Amino acid sequence: MSEIKIVDxxxxxxxxxxxxxxxxxERLNIEHTFLLNLMSAPGSGKTTxxxxxxxxxxxxxxxxxxxxxxxxxxxxxxxxEAGAESVQLHTGGMCHLDADMTCQGLDSINSKDYDLVxxxxxxxxxxxxxxxxxxxxxxxxxxxxxxxxxPLKYPLMFQVADVVIINKTDVMPYFDxxxxxxxxNILMRHPGIEIIPVCAKTGEGIDKLxxxxxxxxxx
Amino acid sequence: MSEIKIVDxxxxxxxxxxxxxxxxxERLNIEHTFLLNLMSAPGSGKTTxxxxxxxxxxxxxxxxxxxxxxxxxxxxxxxxEAGAESVQLHTGGMCHLDADMTCQGLDSINSKDYDLVxxxxxxxxxxxxxxxxxxxxxxxxxxxxxxxxxPLKYPLMFQVADVVIINKTDVMPYFDxxxxxxxxNILMRHPGIEIIPVCAKTGEGIDKLxxxxxxxxxx
Numbered sequence: 001m002s003e004i005k006i007v008d009x010x011x012x013x014x015x016x017x018x019x020x021x022x023x024x025x026e027r028l029n030i031e032h033t034f035l036l037n038l039m040s041a042p043g044s045g046k047t048t049x050x051x052x053x054x055x056x057x058x059x060x061x062x063x064x065x066x067x068x069x070x071x072x073x074x075x076x077x078x079x080x081e082a083g084a085e086s087v088q089l090h091t092g093g094m095c096h097l098d099a100d101m102t103c104q105g106l107d108s109i110n111s112k113d114y115d116l117v118x119x120x121x122x123x124x125x126x127x128x129x130x131x132x133x134x135x136x137x138x139x140x141x142x143x144x145x146x147x148x149x150x151p152l153k154y155p156l157m158f159q160v161a162d163v164v165i166i167n168k169t170d171v172m173p174y175f176d177x178x179x180x181x182x183x184x185n186i187l188m189r190h191p192g193i194e195i196i197p198v199c200a201k202t203g204e205g206i207d208k209l210x211x212x213x214x215x216x217x218x219x
Numbered sequence: 220m221s222e223i224k225i226v227d228x229x230x231x232x233x234x235x236x237x238x239x240x241x242x243x244x245e246r247l248n249i250e251h252t253f254l255l256n257l258m259s260a261p262g263s264g265k266t267t268x269x270x271x272x273x274x275x276x277x278x279x280x281x282x283x284x285x286x287x288x289x290x291x292x293x294x295x296x297x298x299x300e301a302g303a304e305s306v307q308l309h310t311g312g313m314c315h316l317d318a319d320m321t322c323q324g325l326d327s328i329n330s331k332d333y334d335l336v337x338x339x340x341x342x343x344x345x346x347x348x349x350x351x352x353x354x355x356x357x358x359x360x361x362x363x364x365x366x367x368x369x370p371l372k373y374p375l376m377f378q379v380a381d382v383v384i385i386n387k388t389d390v391m392p393y394f395d396x397x398x399x400x401x402x403x404n405i406l407m408r409h410p411g412i413e414i415i416p417v418c419a420k421t422g423e424g425i426d427k428l429x430x431x432x433x434x435x436x437x438x
Binding site for chain 1: 260261262288293312314341342343344345346349362363364365366368369371372373375387389390393394
């Protein structure tokens with residue numbers, strides 16, 4: 001039997017992506033631009049959290065948001081109304097953003113003109129966690145209705161995140177969501193990670209999240 | 220310049236998958252087994268809905284559930300406790316199930332022994348919609364906290380679904396979820412599709428969903 005060469009396509013794709021992601025981080029460092037990659041499941045409140053953050057921070061820093069969506073531009077419009085520059089990246093059915101798509105987005109907005117750029121990734125707890133976008137830091141939102149067991153089911157997402165935002169805390173009384181258990185599950189996946197409970201709808205906790213952003217932008 | 224041959228890997232993968240999916244449906248037809256592919260975002264209540272369905276239907280038909288999860292076996296244990304056969308399919312980081320993985324699952328449980336097999340897909344509104352699993356029918360759950368705009372953002376999921384279950388109707392008063400608007404958005408993506416509002420937590424509406432299943436199983 002002849003020897004068959006096995007090509008691991010996925011490993012190569014990820015390796016190329018990692019290289020470009022590193023280059024992107026170097027570029028952002030030179031430009032003094034902080035790029036936050038914001039990930040979550042669909043409907044966790046990414047856009048509402050962002051509009052709150054923009055309202056809180058827009059007088060202190062220049063902000064732009066890159067909205068990744070398979071289709072539609074409903075989010076980009078909401079972001080613009082909140083007072084930040086906004087660009088819609090249509091992924092054409094792709095379930096995640098990679099470093100190349102992120103670079104295209106950064107070029108299109110002239111990233112060096114901004115202190116903070118937020119990449120609102122595709123609503124998905126699986127694929128976005130696998131692809132380094134080149135962002136300075138990763139944030140993920142876990143919303144109360146999704147359940148406190150999500151870190152058990154989507155381990156990688158919690159491992160790659162630098163901060164976990166627990167959103168929709170106002171509806172905690174109506175769900176079997178145990179905040180202590182949620183924190184324990186998150187910390188099991190990622191020891192020492194920052195966890196910030198917020199309610200984007202009422203604005204509760206947004207100040208603490210804004211403080212985390214301020215500290216990162218000043219670095 | 221020489222002509223470069225372009226190989227569309229994704230199209231080939233999907234074509235091969237479609238063939239196997241068709242074969243799987245023929246096999247299930249011969250076995251008189253109804254396979255339901257259940258999809259949703261993470262935390263929409265797939266497992267809770269399934270445990271309610273099992274409690275309602277277990278004395279009328281033989282039921283098995285194939286639980287797809289990246290990691291963990293928390294869902295498979297809950298299903299077993301509800302009274303159905305249950306197998307855990309670990310996807311090894313994959314964000315969806317394809318026809319081949321589904322076949323492996325069907326073989327492992329001896330699908331011909333069951334009237335109803337439910338495939339609980341990976342919690343993800345993007346990738347599972349692209350891959351035909353070979354299921355007889357597709358169901359998707361949209362839960363109230365995710366918002367009534369999801370059909371605008373994840374069009375394919377609503378196009379491939381044969382029935383949309385709107386779950387967590389008990390928390391409707393605490394969210395900006397407009398049932399009329401949700402139905403309109405769903406029907407725009409998939410005219411004439413069946414929409415069944417339920418509350419898996421309290422059991423409300425599960426009878427209507429059970430009726431839909433009964434009708435399909437008898438076909």
